[in-house]
Amino acid sequence: MANSGLQILGFALSLLGLIGLIVGTILPQWKMSAYVGDNIITAVSMYQGLWMSCAFQSTGQIQCKVYDSILQLDSALQATRALMIVGIIVTVAGLGVATMGMKCSNCGGDDKIKKSRITMTGGIILLIGSLSATIACSWFAHNIIKEFYNPFAPVNSKYEFGLAIFIAWAGAFLDIIGGAMLAASCPKGKPTPKYPIATTRPPSSTKEFV
Numbered sequence: 001m002a003n004s005g006l007q008i009l010g011f012a013l014s015l016l017g018l019i020g021l022i023v024g025t026i027l028p029q030w031k032m033s034a035y036v037g038d039n040i041i042t043a044v045s046m047y048q049g050l051w052m053s054c055a056f057q058s059t060g061q062i063q064c065k066v067y068d069s070i071l072q073l074d075s076a077l078q079a080t081r082a083l084m085i086v087g088i089i090v091t092v093a094g095l096g097v098a099t100m101g102m103k104c105s106n107c108g109g110d111d112k113i114k115k116s117r118i119t120m121t122g123g124i125i126l127l128i129g130s131l132s133a134t135i136a137c138s139w140f141a142h143n144i145i146k147e148f149y150n151p152f153a154p155v156n157s158k159y160e161f162g163l164a165i166f167i168a169w170a171g172a173f174l175d176i177i178g179g180a181m182l183a184a185s186c187p188k189g190k191p192t193p194k195y196p197i198a199t200t201r202p203p204s205s206t207k208e209f210v
Helices: 004-028 075-101 111-149 163-183
Strands: 032-033 042-049 052-057 062-066 159-161
Touching: 004 075, 004 111, 004 163, 052 163, 075 111, 111 159, 111 163
Parallel strands: none
Antiparallel strands: 032 042, 032 159, 042 052, 052 062
């Protein structure tokens, strides 16, 4: 069975990954305005996130506006939102399941094999949640790259990666590592005896006559 220290480390990494996913989802810096070509105006920096867009002025003032309608957003942004939310919810569920099966927890009974199976199930759930978040970040990054290299797009409408997408990526990566550590708690069956067990015969009731 897996070492309890490995389980604790996997749980801690998964918890840090969950925090990274939440912070990355909330922050508006998923993409930031790129200064390329003749676009040298740096007085205002534009940022766009999953929930709002913000303008950072050189004077230190910040103006943010929440998206008015979900229907006005493009399908890629809506899908990224949904995948990140699903990833966070599934990660929370995976941490809850893994907690009940960890060796340092009193939940799940005293059966070690059963607790190991519960921990392994929690790790698999964490891997599913991290996969959802990874797909969301990679899809959003792909759209940024595609728009950046689009020759027909105006120069002042091009964006590059922001801080939030890197935080979300790092959170998903930590969840992958932590989920893999917890999923390594695969229970082993009872060892089979190396030699066959000798069976004793009952005494014979017949007597031998000489």
